Amino acid sequence: MSSSHSSGLQRAARSARLVLPLTFAAAALTTTALRAQDFEGKTISEVSIRYVGPKTIDEARLRNSMSTSAGQQYRTEKIDSDIKSLYNSGLVEDVRFLAEPAGDRVKLIAEVRTRSTIGGVGFVGNSIFSDAKLAKETKLKSGGILSDSSIVDAKRNLEKYYQGYGYPDVAITYRMQPTAQSGVADLIFVIEEGAKNEIRKIRFEGNTAFTESELRKNMKTKEKGLLSFLTKSGRFETGKLDEDMESVLDYYRSHGYLRVSSPGVRRDPVGDGRVDIVIPIVEGDKYTVAGVGFGHMSVFKPEELYPALTLNGGDAYSSKKMRADITMIRSYYGSRGYADATVTPDISDAGPNRVKIVYHVTEGSRFRVGDVHIEGNTKTKDKVIRREVPLKPGQYFNSVDLDVTKARLQNLQYFSDVQATGVPGRDGYRDVNILVEEKKTGSIGVGVGFSSIDSIVGFINLEQTNFDLFNPWSFTGGGQRFGMNLRLGSSRTDFSLSLVEPWFMDRQLSLGGELFYHDSNYYSDYYDQKNIGVSTFLRRPFGEKGALKVEYRLEQVSIDLDPSVAVLSAKSVLAGGPPSQFLAEQGDFIRSAITGEYVYDSRDSNLQPRSGEKLSASLTVAGLGGDVDIVSTSFQGQKYWNLWGDSILSLNGELAFADALSGNVPIFDRMFLGGGRTLRGFDFRDVGPRDAATGEVIGGRSLAYIDTEYTIPIIENVRAAVFYDMGFVNSGSWDVSPNDLYSDVGIGIRVKLPISPLPLALDYAIPVQVPDQKADKGGQFNFSLQSQF
Structure with a gap:
């Protein structure tokens, strides 16, 4: 509050009208004077803004930090909240609200002194780095607001920059220097660089x-x-x-x-x-835990918490485990609405090199969820954010769900920063404040790349992960996912157009569809495959981490054999061998199939997981009309462990089968191994049963593989990897015999590129077990974007 409140009251008393600073709850001016609380509950007729000094901030920006508006009832606590909000915005140096009667209503005046804007940034004392370089590191822009937070951030950026180059003792202060232009000041940083270490x-x-x-x-x-x-x-x-x-x-x-x-x-x-x-280091003695207990509790009994403890009697003392147990206890209370519960450990001696731990819990009161406030979203609709928040007004406040809210919003990939906090609301309630910082969600990519499958590939990608079909021209903010992709390579032509509505009819039900065209001749040297069709799906969550998806897919699949197949087949027959199996694959096929899939996903991230698992099971039935009549099933799993030094151990595998309900399983529904996503020591699709006439892999009806990978960080955004892959493909359906087991071992590197959220994987693997020597082509390089979805 401003120190000028008293003089404001005196000026008001001398005037013909009554003007009251609202911070004075009961300031009597004359015998007929009103008090500030006399306005309580009256309707606000107008809220105006009065500038003291230069006007450097538009009214609209100030009003964005104010919740009070005309037509509302006057509430002292709401005005106080607006004062805090204006100060916290960094836009004002001083603010006070004045009130005057307007008939049976009240008129409010927000009297503000706004911050100066930045004219320029200067430096004194710097010799190692130029002014231009340091100005860039401040990340300040001419015309920006000279708020305390922006100045402190700029100072920290400069200190971090100097320290990053070996100047740990750098000391930086600053001063503001007025300019000839009203409301504009220069910011001068005074630097003592210190010695380089x-x-x-x-x-x-x-x-x-x-x-x-x-x-x-x-x-x-x-x-x-x-x-x-x-x-x-x-x-x-x-x-x-x-x-x-x-x-x-x-x-x-x-x-x-x-x-x-x-x-x-x-x-x-x-x-x-x-x-x-x-x-x-003064190590001292090593201690063990004699026992663990609890102080007085009324919400839970100790017997309910003991099984969840990680530090128990007889264990070596561990501060890490004790912190985890404190977090667990607070989560137990937080999940019941006790948002203010605190846990204090009491560590006491219990004999030589033994300690006893007693957790004292201050339970506090139980709260319900009040209002959910959302700020920072200029493009994304409120409902897109609100539907990801499990905390609903009126429910018991669950502090664990604050972490769930933050994780869900971060996983949307719409925001560069997400904050979710619980703050005191009206009696018995906790409000939820969500502050987001939006980032670019649309991308257009045009370029030429390289692939270990088809060498050179040109691409055009248009993606918007925060799409809104019903917001013409902008087409953003609705939380839908739109994609259009065109890839032209020496061995492929791909085009797809897709749209997903993750909350169909405002329910947790995803509806999506895709139009696609794929012309691929990299599957084999002996045939080309073309797929053109449409698919649509519905996806519904089951539990917190599970989901069920049902997809219908209608497509035409064309198999075009190379003329050499007929020649090689004839030679095989003349030599007393069988004809080529590829001959039965020639032609156009209509494939009409429905797939049901259940997915359980507890990973901590879908971009670079460090813990958790993802498990899925799917069943596909093709034969709802069309020419293909088969059933296939697949079971997949991924598991991650975060180990010392931020290293990551992962397991990834699949077990799959296909069987014909009538006729044969066509080649486009059969199974193969080899390449960057399965057995990395073998060529793409070069592991499996072979055609006797051509020697080419014809694919199998049963498949299993597993890969083990261990990565360690090298530098920021770069990880080194070692891995071991093994698997088999059998010609018969439902055949899990590992008689023809292939394996490889290799090393790799994972690089997180600024142009993509997915890391680039570059691997080199050599075969270890090779039952079919035709598959042994020596060491193999593979590179791709490492998708974990």
Whole structure:
């Protein structure tokens, strides 16, 4: 509130009308004066904005931070909320609301002094980097608002930039310099660069329980290495180094060393601007847990919580497990509406090198969900966000669902940042505040690329993941997914047009459809395949992590044999062998099929999973008219573990079968292995039963494969991988005998590109087990975008 409130009241008392700053709840001006609360409940006739000083912010932007408007009833707490909101917006330096009678109504005046705008950014004291470079790093723009938050962010950006280049002691202050233009100021940063330090070695003193190598793995700060120009190793930030030391100490505490300590990080100069980082460790004794108990509780009984504890009597003390147990206890309470529940661990000695842990819970009150407020969405409709929020007004407040809300909104890939918080509302309620920062959701891609299947490929992709069919010209904000793709390669021509409505009829029911045309001659040297048709599907969630999908697909499949097949078949017959099986595949086929699929997905991300699993089971029946009469089924699974150092272990596999209800299983419904997505040590579709006449893989009716992959981070957005794949394809239906088992081993790299959310996978694999030597072509390179969907 402004200190000018008293003078405002005095001016109001001298005037013919009554003007009351609303922060004074009961300020009597004269014997006939009204008090501020006398306006309570009256209808607001008008809300006007009065500028004190230069007008640097449009009224519309100020009103976006105000909930009070004409026609509403005057409420003191709502005005106070608007004052806070205006200050928090960073747009104003000072604000006060004035009120005056307007008949039986009340008129409000918001008197504001707005922030100055940025005229320019200057620097004093910098010698390492130019003014232009530093100005770019501030991320400030001329004409922007000089808010406290923007200045602090700019200062932090500069400090991080200097520290990233080895100047850990940089100190930055700032001042504002008025310009000749009213309401415009220059921002001047004063920089003390300090001396450059590069980390030669990171050493520990006093450590006996763990090696230096084990302890360094817990630090983000790294020694300077050969690839420091890429990894930026050898550079450090003082704040990050303090975090690293705490991370090392916590590693000790998580392995029983409750009393571990350190006098602090030391920097030992070794010349040429290089230093050794030395971290002394006082390990202390290793402790075990004598027992775990709970203080007084009324909502839960200890017996309900004990089975969920990870730290129990007899275990080595672990700060990591204790934090997990505290989170678990709070989640138990939060799921029942006790949003303010707090858990305090009491650790007491229970004999030599033994401790007892007692969790004291302050339960607080139980809350219901009040209002759900959404801010920051300028394109996305409110309902698109609101339907992803499991917290509904009137229900008991569930703090766990705040995390669910954030995860769901992040998985939409519409927003660069999502915040979901519970804040006090009216008595007995918690309001939900959702703040999003939108990002670009549409993309147009035109270019030429390379593929391990068909070498050179040109493409045109048009995608909008936040599409709105009913918002002409803009076509954004409705949460639909639209895609149009054209690919022209030396071995393919693909075109597709798709649209998905994930909330059909405002229910959790996805409706989608696709028109497609695929002309492919990379499947085999002996035939080309063309698919043209349409598909539509419905998808409904079952439980929190499951979904059932039903799809109908109608297409014409054309198989065009190469003339050499007839020649090779005739030669085989003349030699006493069988004719080519490919001869029966020639022609056009109408395929009318319906597929039912159930998917369970508990992965923490669908782009780069680190934990959880995805399991699916599907059944396809073709024969609803048309020329193809088969049944096929598939069972797929993915499992992920996040291990030390952010390494990831994954398993991925499939078991599938196809059988003919009448006639034969056509080649386009048979199964193959080999290539970048299955057995990476073999050519694409080069594992399976072969045609005797041509020697080409003809495909099987039973398939199984599994791959194991382990990746570790190298630098930001780059991971190294090692993997092992194995599998088989059998000619008979429902045949799971692994008599002809193929396997390979390999290494790879995963690179997250700025132009795609999916990482680029580059792999090299060599065959290990090869029952059919025709499939052994030596080591294979494969590269593709690694989709985990």
